[in-house]
Amino acid sequence: MSCAEYTLDRVPQGHPCRIVRLTAQGAVRQRLLDMGLLPSAQVEMVRMAPLGDPLELRVGERDSFIAIRRQEASYIHVCLCSEAALVTENLAMSSASP
Amino acid sequence: MSAPDAPAIALIGQPNCGKSTLFNELTGLSQHIANYPGVTVEKKTGYLKLATQRLPLVDLPGTYSLTAFSPEERVVRQYLLNSPPRLSVNVLDASQLRRSLSLTLQVLEMGLPLVCVLNMSDVARRHQQAVDARRLAELLGVSVVETVGRRGEGLEQLKQCMAHTLQQGHTEAPYLPDYGPLEAAIRTIQQALPAQMASRWRVLRLLEGDQELQTQLHSQLKEAAAPLLAEIKQQATAFTAQQGISVGDHIIIQRDRHAREIEAACIASARPPKVSFSERVDRVLLHRAIAPVVLLATVYLIYYASIVQGYELTHYTWPLLSGIRNQLAEWLPAAGFLYDPLSRSFSLWLVDSVNTLLNYVPIFLILFALIAILEDSGYMARIAFILDRILHRFGLHGQSTLPFILGGVFAGGCAVPGVMATRAIPDPRARLATILTVPYMNCLAKVPLYTLLISIFFVEHKALMMFFIATITVMVALLVARLLTFSILRPLETVPFVMEMPRYHLPTVQGVVRRSLERTWLYVKKVGTVVLAVAVVIFVLLNLPGLSADERAAFEQRANSALQTFYAEIADNPHAARFQDADYLLTALNLAAQYRARRMNLQNAEAIAALDQRFQSRYPEYFAFIRPGGGDRDVRAMQRSLRTLDQERRMVRLEMQETRIVNSLLGRVGRALEPVTQAAGFDWKINVALLSSFAARESSVATLGVLFQAEEGSSQTLEQRMGGAMQHADAALVALSLIIFFALYPPCLATAIMVRIQTASTGWMVFSVIFPTVLGLLVASAIYTTGVHFALDAVQMMMAFWLLTLALLLIIGLWPTPRPRPPVEPTHAH
Numbered sequence: 001m002s003c004a005e006y007t008l009d010r011v012p013q014g015h016p017c018r019i020v021r022l023t024a025q026g027a028v029r030q031r032l033l034d035m036g037l038l039p040s041a042q043v044e045m046v047r048m049a050p051l052g053d054p055l056e057l058r059v060g061e062r063d064s065f066i067a068i069r070r071q072e073a074s075y076i077h078v079c080l081c082s083e084a085a086l087v088t089e090n091l092a093m094s095s096a097s098p
Numbered sequence: 099m100s101a102p103d104a105p106a107i108a109l110i111g112q113p114n115c116g117k118s119t120l121f122n123e124l125t126g127l128s129q130h131i132a133n134y135p136g137v138t139v140e141k142k143t144g145y146l147k148l149a150t151q152r153l154p155l156v157d158l159p160g161t162y163s164l165t166a167f168s169p170e171e172r173v174v175r176q177y178l179l180n181s182p183p184r185l186s187v188n189v190l191d192a193s194q195l196r197r198s199l200s201l202t203l204q205v206l207e208m209g210l211p212l213v214c215v216l217n218m219s220d221v222a223r224r225h226q227q228a229v230d231a232r233r234l235a236e237l238l239g240v241s242v243v244e245t246v247g248r249r250g251e252g253l254e255q256l257k258q259c260m261a262h263t264l265q266q267g268h269t270e271a272p273y274l275p276d277y278g279p280l281e282a283a284i285r286t287i288q289q290a291l292p293a294q295m296a297s298r299w300r301v302l303r304l305l306e307g308d309q310e311l312q313t314q315l316h317s318q319l320k321e322a323a324a325p326l327l328a329e330i331k332q333q334a335t336a337f338t339a340q341q342g343i344s345v346g347d348h349i350i351i352q353r354d355r356h357a358r359e360i361e362a363a364c365i366a367s368a369r370p371p372k373v374s375f376s377e378r379v380d381r382v383l384l385h386r387a388i389a390p391v392v393l394l395a396t397v398y399l400i401y402y403a404s405i406v407q408g409y410e411l412t413h414y415t416w417p418l419l420s421g422i423r424n425q426l427a428e429w430l431p432a433a434g435f436l437y438d439p440l441s442r443s444f445s446l447w448l449v450d451s452v453n454t455l456l457n458y459v460p461i462f463l464i465l466f467a468l469i470a471i472l473e474d475s476g477y478m479a480r481i482a483f484i485l486d487r488i489l490h491r492f493g494l495h496g497q498s499t500l501p502f503i504l505g506g507v508f509a510g511g512c513a514v515p516g517v518m519a520t521r522a523i524p525d526p527r528a529r530l531a532t533i534l535t536v537p538y539m540n541c542l543a544k545v546p547l548y549t550l551l552i553s554i555f556f557v558e559h560k561a562l563m564m565f566f567i568a569t570i571t572v573m574v575a576l577l578v579a580r581l582l583t584f585s586i587l588r589p590l591e592t593v594p595f596v597m598e599m600p601r602y603h604l605p606t607v608q609g610v611v612r613r614s615l616e617r618t619w620l621y622v623k624k625v626g627t628v629v630l631a632v633a634v635v636i637f638v639l640l641n642l643p644g645l646s647a648d649e650r651a652a653f654e655q656r657a658n659s660a661l662q663t664f665y666a667e668i669a670d671n672p673h674a675a676r677f678q679d680a681d682y683l684l685t686a687l688n689l690a691a692q693y694r695a696r697r698m699n700l701q702n703a704e705a706i707a708a709l710d711q712r713f714q715s716r717y718p719e720y721f722a723f724i725r726p727g728g729g730d731r732d733v734r735a736m737q738r739s740l741r742t743l744d745q746e747r748r749m750v751r752l753e754m755q756e757t758r759i760v761n762s763l764l765g766r767v768g769r770a771l772e773p774v775t776q777a778a779g780f781d782w783k784i785n786v787a788l789l790s791s792f793a794a795r796e797s798s799v800a801t802l803g804v805l806f807q808a809e810e811g812s813s814q815t816l817e818q819r820m821g822g823a824m825q826h827a828d829a830a831l832v833a834l835s836l837i838i839f840f841a842l843y844p845p846c847l848a849t850a851i852m853v854r855i856q857t858a859s860t861g862w863m864v865f866s867v868i869f870p871t872v873l874g875l876l877v878a879s880a881i882y883t884t885g886v887h888f889a890l891d892a893v894q895m896m897m898a899f900w901l902l903t904l905a906l907l908l909i910i911g912l913w914p915t916p917r918p919r920p921p922v923e924p925t926h927a928h
């Protein structure tokens with residue numbers, strides 16, 4: 001199965017995604033893994049802070065909420081759970097740009 | 099049996115799962131608890147009674163895993179490796195079972211004896227996700243006890259279970275994760291390692307390439323280590339080549355799969371979890387439009403309840419404190435005509451120093467209670483979430499908010515608890531930046547000097563000036579933080595901002611009260627030790643070397659002539675006879691001063707009548723002369739003469755005091771500094787006040803009081819005296835530059851010591867004192883010099899400085915920083 005891959009900081013609010021891989025290394029990577037952000041885990045951005053950063057994520061099926069800066073979110077590569085959500089225009093554009 | 103270094107029982111678990119809560123209940127101690135992750139940072143030991151034994155119990159920081167990336171992980175790991183506990187108690191958050199289990203599995207792989215505690219079982223049940231503890235015990239092969247730490251439920255079972263496991267010894271866990279294709283490699287290495295080093299956990303870590311364990315292997319096996327490490331490396335590379343995944347990722351994924359299987363088997367509920375209460379609350383409280391309003395309201399509420407209402411309370415407590423002082427003044431050896439016994443002046447100095455600080459206790463009790471509520475409820479973590487964007491911009495961290503609030507963002511706090519609270523900041527660089535900027539906040543002790551200067555020089559602009567001061571300190575702190583993080587703090591390690599959002603809890607009354615009392619007590623202890631010690635030093639520095647023989651003779655001469663005038667005046671007064679006795683005269687003068695001091699604390703007629711009553715019955719032969727008014731013509735004449743004598747006496751004493759300070763060691767230092775501080779408009783008196791305020795900021799006002807001629811029982815306020823003394827044209831500018839300098843002034847001694855403790859470095863402590871002094875002096879000089887040069891008045895100058903700072907802040911805050919691109923652009927993958 002193939003899917004369009006995005007970094008998590010670009011996925012709009014309220015779209016459940018599945019993690020494909022992490023591009024972070026070292027301490028950042030370990031921290032993300034420890035918080036349950038591992039490949040194949042389900043994740044959804046539930047809200048942004050009033051100033052747009054950090055983001056709040058729901059991780060896994062049970063209620064586990066994590067705040068994370070956009071910087072760190074950009075290391076998380078995800079696929080959208082429902083491809084239908086892809087219509088969002090800016091998403092399509094950002095994935096097309098080099 | 100319970101020697102101090104006997105192997106202990108250790109509490110381990112993820113952050114915020116309730117370890118410290120259980121620790122406190124098991125040991126009866128009071129370790130700090132709060133509803134956000136990362137509260138406990140160092141290990142703490144207490145004693146636990148199990149049946150007849152008294153065993154050491156260690157509370158460890160919360161950690162998600164046992165790699166060595168973060169300081170907490172290192173603390174826990176080193177502890178488990180170097181002094182293996184005889185029993186580990188693994189606290190699991192029942193509502194986060196899967197994630198909690200990852201640590202459990204690692205500890206089991208270490209082969210350590212273990213008991214599991216399913217804490218927060220109330221939350222899991224409330225979410226209809228109750229965990230089947232018996233099933234969990236079967237699947238893990240260790241005992242499992244359900245508890246509700248907050249209510250102390252399940253503690254007895256836990257103790258029994260611990261005692262039982264200690265007796266039985268531990269059984270190997272029957273159900274550890276299976277690492278599939280890696281198992282062959284694991285077996286090979288396990289056989290190659292010496293038996294005492296061959297735990298499954300160590301092998302896995304070595305395969306992952308753990309630096310620390312490699313070094314350890316080198317130091318223990320010497321030359322045998324190299325081939326072994328080569329073998330390990332080869333196995334890992336081969337695995338990655340074959341499976342297309344790194345060993346580390348494979349391990350963590352398999353472990354998580356195992357944890358998920360256990361979770362699925364232990365949580366019976368078929369229903370998907372419903373949206374939790376916390377999430378529903380956050381939909382409102384963290385809504386982008388509502389969040390800032392709620393935050394501002396919260397901050398204002400804290401300010402109003404603690405500072406405004408707290409000050410109201412001090413109106414009731416201050417008479418108590420000054421009553422104690424007056425009582426003491428009466429008990430101490432009486433004042434002489436010119437010279438007071440040392441025991442008197444010294445004791446009163448100490449009591450005054452302590453009283454100014456104790457006066458703030460009501461404010462602190464309220465402030466700390468409110469902050470405890472914020473922490474316990476879970477809202478503090480939300481504040482960090484809301485503000486991180488701004489704070490991060492300036493090199494700080496979302497969790498710098500609490501230290502700043504404690505330090506006194508809105509005029510009124512204390513840097514000591516502020517600096518202490520930086521422990522919760524996970525990022526070392528942001529943490530140090532916070533430690534170094536918290537002292538810029540307006541601690542309660544700065545307020546008296548502000549109020550004093552404002553009420554002398556800026557009467558018409560009171561509110562405006564207070565606003566400027568409160569905001570400018572925050573702005574300067576942000577700018578300084580930015581400056582530091584981009585210069586000397588740059589090389590420091592930073593960690594990612596990945597913070598768990600704790601669930602909302604209802605704070606417990608007992609928890610809040612306890613925390614408030616504890617933190618206040620800490621503050622009082624600081625008064626009791628550091629401030630008292632420094633007060634002694636300053637007293638000495640202000641009083642040595644004292645008056646020269648010539649000066650003494652001159653003052654005595656004046657005193658004698660005043661006495662002669664007095665006796666000449668009363669020569670034909672019928673009451674004159676008793677005043678011939680020098681003792682009687684002195685007692686009358688002192689009692690009059692005492693009466694005035696007591697009278698000043700009283701407002702209503704009844705209390706005054708009671709005071710009169712008391713003095714009348716206690717000092718019948720003096721009373722007529724010390725209470726102003728009343729009596730026949732002769733008595734009133736005598737009162738007048740006494741008053742003239744008293745005024746002359748006070749004049750002489752004051753001049754003596756001033757001469758003493760001018761000559762004193764501190765006075766000399768103050769004068770020596772005058773050439774430097776002239777640029778800021780500070781004369782030697784202000785220098786002396788600033789020097790002495792390093793002991794405790796409060797003493798600046800006290801010292802100014804002395805320097806601007808405080809008199810025993812004087813009715814003229816310090817405002818009037820200073821206003822009178824500083825009447826030169828640019829006095830307001832001097833006041834402004836003094837205010838600014840004081841706002842930027844280095845931390846007081848107690849804070850400096852706390853900085854030393856928190857940074858574990860004398861270098862940073864010295865820096866924390868020197869940097870703000872230089873900065874403050876530069877800024878104050880710039881303001882004073884510019885003001886004088888362009889003939890601007892102080893309010894204009896303040897406005898200009900404020901706008902300049904704001905502009906700088908906005909430029910830095912809004913300047914677009916290029917966000918480092920993610921290493922890989924979105925691509926299409928399989």
Ligand SMILES: Nc1nc2c(ncn2[C@@H]2O[C@H](COP(=O)(O)OP(=O)(O)OP(=O)(O)O)[C@@H](O)[C@H]2O)c(=O)[nH]1
Pocket residue numbers: 111112113114115116117118119120130131132133134135136137138139159160161217218219220221245246247248249474603
């Ligand atoms: N509902 C509920 N809350 C609990 C329970 N046990 C502890 N708490 C609360 O959970 C929060 C965290 O407790 P702590 O004891 O500080 O947690 P900790 O594991 O020591 O946290 P760190 O020191 O940060 O690792 C506090 O607000 C406690 O009051 C429990 O069984 N049920």
Ligand SMILES: [Mg+2]
Pocket residue numbers: 117118119130131137138159160
């Ligand atoms: Mg703790």
